[in-house]
Amino acid sequence: MGDQRHERELHTLKTIAETLNRSTDLKPMLQAVLEDLLSVTGLNTGWIFLSTGKNKFTCEADVRLPAALAQKDKEPMCKGTCWCLKKYWDRRLNQAVNIIECKRLEDAMHYKMGDTEGLTHHATVPLTAAGESFGILNVGSPGKESFSNDELTLLESVAFQIGTAIKRIQLYQDEQKRAENYLRLESLTRELWRHECADDLISAIVHRTGESFNWSLVGYFLKSTPNDVLHSIYKDGELRVVNEAYPAEAMHEINEAVQNGKPVALKNNAFPLHPKPSIIHAREVKVRDEHIGILFALQESFSKSDREILRAVADHMALAIEQSRVNEKRQELILSEERNRLARDLHDSVSQKLFSLSMTARGARNIPNVPNVLSDALQDIQQLSQEAMQEMRTLIWQLRPVGIEAGLMTSLKTYAIGLGLYPTCDVSGFKLLPRPIEEALFRIGQESLNNIHKHAGVSEVTLHLQITEQEACLTILDNGSGFNQEAVGDFTLGLRGMKERASLLGGTLSIVSKRKNGTKVQVRLPI
Template identity: 45%
Template sequence: MSTHDTPHVQELITLKTIAETLNESNALIPMLDVVIGKLLELTGLTTGWLFLVEEPGTHEFVAGRNLPPALRRENNEPMRCGSCWCLERYDDGRLKNAVNILNCKRLDNAVRYQWGETEGITHHATVPLRSGNRRFGVLNVAAPGKLHFSKEELALLESVAYQIGSAIERMRLYAAEQRRADMFARLGEYSGALGAYASQAVNRAELTKQVMSLIGRYFDWPAAALLEPAGNAVTLRALYSGGQTTLPHAQFPLAETARARFRKEAGSTDPLRAEDAQRLADHLAEEGWIPSVTRAVAVPLAVAGDSANGLLLVAYNPYRDSYRADLEVIEALAEHIGLTLQRFRLEENRRELARMDERNRLARDLHDSVSQTLFSLVMMSKGVGGMLAGEPNGPNSLLQDTIHDIQSLSQSALKEMRELIMQLRPPGLEEGLMTGLKQYGERLKLHVHSHISGIQELPRTVEEALWRIGQEALNNVSKHADTKEVTIALSLQNHEVELRIEDRGRGITRQRLNELTRHSVGLSSMRERAESLGGQFRLYSTYREGTIIEVQLPLVGKLTGNEGGNE
């Protein structure tokens, strides 16, 4: 072989050795360090380092061999902080091929700020790492006193860099597939655990809390949240962050772009736009609910035949391409959570219908049997008392007292029976929900102003839920608002009903409202009644300005097994 062929043979040996080294491991960072060492050994260069770049403006120093002391100081601080000319050219797209860097900014700074010895290295070659159209970072190589790299040297470095880029792509695909397999295995375990808990759950709040707790147990995301859009705001229903699960029920404004998305695509299962999801995560971080994260995904919980538009928000700091599978898992997770909550809600509705049927049956039986018997007993005791009073020889005092006691006891029992029947079957609803609430408020000495819009027959579960929520709200006004004026507004539409109860009383301070949100049995009861029917409960209050309670309940697709109407 001629000496003319020797450089080309050396190039082939270099490329072969690098290829073999790259195929020896699937551990990315150790592999890159070994490859740089092999490259320096084969080319006669002395120093090399490599940056990985995920997004413009960011870089990660991942490997370096024989760096001069000035660049190794304080655990490679000069390599980990700040940008340089080669990375700036890479970020703005000017670094397309291997080039000579006439002066290295990091080395210049080392001399200027006297960081230490540079060992005669002033220049280096910079090579972009890529595979096809994908770019991964830059490789730098240098030697003391070497001021220029020939075209042949740069061509060899480009070939090596392409091999490294292809290996990085392969390893990331492998890592992504490994993570995908692991994540879907965790999803299966999560589904089994949630299904087992849902079959025994007592109420929706506890089930929602368990939904988030299990996310923390089976997945490695730092934060996740269940959000519910409500007009121009978002309600934070449940949260997992820092190893803790909470049910905050906090509200905050919703960005206009996200509001438009919800209005336009209600019921869609497609994820929110990345910027909208990140905006939601940033707001939660600003409020201290979750740590700051670099990426967030928000997926609706809507399922077929269900118009619920809650969101599952997952926030995390992605580590390269191994997180490609996360979005697939989050979408599947959101669908599973949506189905679980829907099944639980429908089962609650079924049980509530059964309870209502039983209560109505019992009320009818008591009215038709026991109540009628007691009424007859009252009448008979009155008749006997009248007959004794008309006796010609005068009334038998002892007997008359006994009859009087029977009459009193039977009247008392009849009164208690009627009250029991009324509790089993709510009074006032025979004339309609609004009339019943108005009369109830007036019995509490409130001045009730009522407004109703729309004509719609309400299912009995919806009507009773609104009745109970309205009762609790009016009781709160009577006890705590320090006002007698209250407004009740009922809006009936084809697909939903909204009840709004408003007073202009003393209102609630923010601190007190947070305490009540977490600990008030009355507020929890109202919220649970609304949510059990797939609805929303909201409370707004400003100190010294008043309080507003809003309840929205769906009328379509939520109440299976209910023909509607009242008995």
Template identity: 35%
Template structure:
């Protein structure tokens, strides 16, 4: 490699590194990096797959896909397997390499799916940092059927930069989650040690005052104070539980059952599927489940609640239903309560689907589906 070529390559790596260092949102960062990479290398099209531990890929970024691949909201890119993903999942793709042909384009041609703009081949590069793997970078140009050794080396260097940035973002997110849990634990301890103890003392004082007086009206006043204090204690325990759920370390369903039992509800649970749930989705399901069970306690008049959690490779489904009094609900109208609106908002924030069914005298069912 000449000094001029070396200087140019170093300049490209510097530009990509600057973009990666500035990025905090994975999708935006990878889209910007892909566009810049194609511009400085003279290549015309590319896409990036993130691939999870189960081998499922997600199209996270793309640029200038030919119509045959972009049609139907890029369905051909988002679903199905291909040679490069298969090689990645089989651990036979460990460095930048030429792919003889692109299976997705070959299938599109066989199906007569549209114009491919002469794109038939692409280079594929694994995104990795040390022993951690994150996905694939694919780039190509019309009528380009081979990538030279220097081109592959550059792509590999850029892919390693991307992998390191993805690792940094993942570590940052984990640190934020740990900090959030620590802050909730601290707040739960403070509430227990201060407000909860004050309410308990007030309850004892009201009880003592009721026993010391002979005046019936004063007795009733102290009795009312004690009832209010007991109610506030119950609300405080519920709040502390929400901040620091006992049993979540033993699983989401165990924690929800424990929360229901704390409220005096009998929770019948069913769990199917075996795929692990990402932390942010587990957190959302925990909060939604709490709200749903609390609603059953407050409004249904039923003592039993049924909970079902199903997890597959691509989605998690939580169903909570009771056989209580129910209420009149029209799905064409706005949701009637703040709690239900919060559940719907949490679900849709994760691109999920919130479904509510209820009829007077026939109970209520809440079903949320969140993609993984």
């Protein structure tokens, strides 16, 4: 008798093992193995709950559920809790349990939900493998109110086989997902190098990352003082450029995720980007030793593969941004060289010819007995050629501001004096400015001084340069005739170009002017 029972158990385990080894798709595998288990044991009904956390479960497989539990697309099996799940979540379900009165069946009878077909009890077995729990297996038959120790031992063996198979499939799916993610990453990184502008690059990374990996939300924070700035987010299939500063209290979880190097649960919706509680993972983006931003994603959960991908995207992002900076500097050098070439050509050709024209007109005026009409014409030619030379010297200075290395304010003062202005200069703070910032401040200052020279009707001008650890601020003030800002707009006086220069470096330009009350131009550039 014992030999026959042992033979049946071995047959059961063999049948289950063959079923488990045939599939790499979890749900069909669980359904098939449950059907085989009931078939070889003679039990009538069974179902499998998988759980990813407390109060989170799904009914992944079922066989011959009573009508009361199968109604409304098995709604009673998908909602609520029961004794076996509570024990499982509380970690008190460590082995097969002999007969549990089923709360779902009791509720079905109490609320008269339908026929329970004589099923009142079931055995419950946890699905585990290598110390990891995945859910529970429930089996029973109408009228059966107890299982023998041998039956429970067999169910534990089957449950262990199922748990091992679940773990195997999860590992397989994780590796498959990992391979797919790296293929998407390869496609994403190929596109990154097509963008030369850092701002466009950031938007492209956020867009493609969210599009490629199907996370609920992907975004990027620019490192800034005093508050970090949310550059852009990708959510619900749409990229949105935000450019909004976030206070420190809203950044707590994202900074914690960066510091710990692992996902963090959002608490009480403190992070205002997502309407419901979620998990946030974030990676710091660094160019050499400079912390320039944070790439982050929101999702219900992050696998090891997801964490690897976010880190890889952040690393590629840092390299691409560094490359874009190198490209920008190279373009600046090319542009500077072209300006120098134009300045040399103008000086060696046009300026010399204008000088010759002026001298020729002056010499012709000194010829004896020159008619008055001709003498007046020669005087006009001499005066116009001298004015043209002055304008040419100004143009050459604009193309090649020789002496800017001596200091920004010194160069602006020299330029103002060259225009016939009387500048009053003041500098507060000291810090070596990056070349792009110094160049932009000089060009904006140049344009402002030109406008004063041409339109203000005064010669006095005040220049103030304030430099802090965070920004450089240049203010140009005159007490001239001023202008109507609404009437003039940004398309004259070079105002549009000045604003674009400031914007390209993440700065701002403000202009305040009224008729007969002068003009104040102020540019702020972050360092």
